[in-house]
Amino acid sequence: MMYKPLSEIRPGKELWKIKARVTRLWDAILLSSGELLSVDMILIDEEGTMVHGVINKAVMEKFKSLIQENNVYVISNVKVTPATKTYRPVENDKVVNFLTTTTMQKIKDIDEIPRYSFKFFNTDMLSKRINNDTYLSDVIGVASYIGPVEETKTQFGVSKIRDIVLLIDDQEIKVRLWNSKVDLVDAKSKSHVIVITSTTVKKFGKYSLSSTNATQVFIDLPIPEAMDVQNSICSIENVTKEIHTEGHLKGTLEEQMQYNRRTLEELNLILFDSSNEEKIFTVEATINAVNAKYGWYYISCSEDNCKKQLDKNYDHYFCKKCNKKAHPKTRYKIKIEISDSTASATSVLFDKEAQMLINESADFLISSINQDNMELPKSVEKICGQKLIFQFRLTEYNFRSCRPDYTVSRLFLPDVKSNPRIRTENVKEKKP
Template sequence: MNSSHKLLNQLTVGFDSKKIKVRVTRMWDAINTNTGDVFALEMVLLDENDNHMVAIVPKNLVQRFRPQLLEGDVYILEKFRVTPRKQSWNVVHNEHNIYFTYTTLVKKLDGRMSSIKFHKFEFIYFNDLSSQCQVFTFLSDVVGRLSKVGAIYEVSKSNGTVKKRDIAITNKSGESINVTLWGTTSNQFDDETILVSDQPLVLVISSVTVKQFRGSYYLSSTTATRVYMNLNISKVADYLNCIDSTASQTIEVLHPQKTQEAIQQLMFKNRKLLSEIYKIMAGVETEELVYTSKVTILKVDFNSQLYYKACPKCQRKVTLEGSNFVCNAWNQNVEYPKLRYMLKVLASDATGSAWFVIFDQEAERIIEHKLSFVLEEFNKEGFSNEIVSSILNKITWKPFVFQIKLNNYNLELVIDLQ
């Protein structure tokens, strides 16, 4: 170790001008779940002696330091403040936190040859979870084989809707525990990997809370939660080595209970013909209404854009202002916009026809291909590409029961119910 560098366990409360050499092993936006506001950028730092500590970039400095920091890279940091850890929601067991200030200096190093590990977790055994139930001083890290996985769906909360996914992991003894992944954490799964994998999938899930429902414990994600699949660490290797590769490792696919129970009712709830919907539209100004309608897709609009760039938080379209993408809903710059399907189709029933806009997950479900694959083919030759044309034309002349959102004279498909 360079004597000019301090180790994390040598830091004391106060302003420190000494340098530390650390790897950023995890990084996340600390979000107020009630308002959706980002109030800090937080990360886990790890040094060459395997000490780790949370570092916090306060809200007023996030835009300044975010471009300088990347998860997995090694940095020299100096001129920061060391404070006592928070009273609750701590990600690692350390009595101190690092706070970035206006004077903090960040210098990136070549981390490929560094002796600092890429990951460190504080795993808790399943039989010790009860001691952490409703205790929020420190969050928990867990590891287990993925045994159940559900689809992403939306649930209503007091401040709007939020995405949710239910999964289950199993330990070496065959004990399982359910895990609820909320918000953007639900998107950290690679569904394609799950479907095509020919080996067991071991998950590392960081920074969860332990809760209890009807006598059973379950885990719930936080804004700091990260989900890793078959991560290259010894703990995961131990799991993979003890799993019988000849035994069935089938992952049970769960369906949201609410959708499963209500699907037949939804198919006939507010069922309208297109001619009836047009009459309703004539009297609608800003009111938003939802109906179901059985229609046949006649054609895909090949003149419309197949996708749009969206804010990962609210899924709304971002605009390019200068060299930055901006989410007007959040009034924030978006460093990495998400590409979302925006498929425009002409559909009809016996009484008329209408253009529908189908977004993201529903478009993917109908097309049966991820947007990344379609765009890769599209970029070769555009809509003249035989693969793209065949994929999109495959959905024509097929009947669907659509749940339709009527909003400001637009028809937006909410969910394909058939």
């Protein structure tokens, strides 16, 4: 039996076969007793559809040691049931249940299945979630405060808590982490871009979010939304209570280009150094090739403060972040292979940096080519062979995976006189 996309599976007597990545995994624990009720997960497939998965207590022993976060599996004989009416970790009305007859096979990782996917809520959208527990909410922001671990009395006894503050849309949003979740951040997380998933939303004058069993915390993820937040740090004066200009933004342009300069070999080795505290480095390297296997652009929300990849719903696009129909805008996401005299690596150029090299917006380029032609556009091909200075911000993903796969946060031309940073005044834009 061929596997079914997650969008096509339905509740009923039928058993299903699916192929999906376990993008998040957690233990569902009964607060009153600490009893482990189930192992829960978020599954995501090639279409980007997410669904809640559950391994109940009856089959937990069979699967708990077999399943790992981030792996891709072909899973057979799962039963689909309607989702519960409250605390749904994704906006899907179905749940995938593992049975005694369920089998799972780990397969080779494939880039077509996203590694991460979230529905982020800005401050305006959070108002719709106040005291509404149908769905849990994901947020992203800069950590402006990380509180100490404390204890508080609840109806279930003494619980650990840690309060943190995220700067979201220039507003400070308090998030309280409970029990085991308090260890997901520490003092070093301050000033970093943090994703917190599956929270409940209350409002006591100001917004107050709380963690749940399903909550996970990600720091400096290599996703467009995190890059947007990182880039906005430079224009916000009060990101933290005591923030100072970051070292890589100080000095002349030439000094910024030399900041923490490394060879690719040295940078790749840093991924294995658990004592390293530096996160931002520059490397001079040459673009050897564009890996167009998975495309060179994505369709995003046109809102500048969003840029979320859109879902196609029949005759229109829908933005999960803005929670509305959206006007599509094409943005660059180019996977490149780079090297210097010491080593090689892969990297991702997002819209701003890619546009600086190509001198055409992705929207303009799409409108000027035959979209039935699957070949890489000449304008994109021409970036190959260029020697540039790349600034990389290493993330938790880099250190966890130890893969030399970096996201470009800034670009410089080796010839200082050719900057600032790269000329953008003549970028061709699609006419409205």
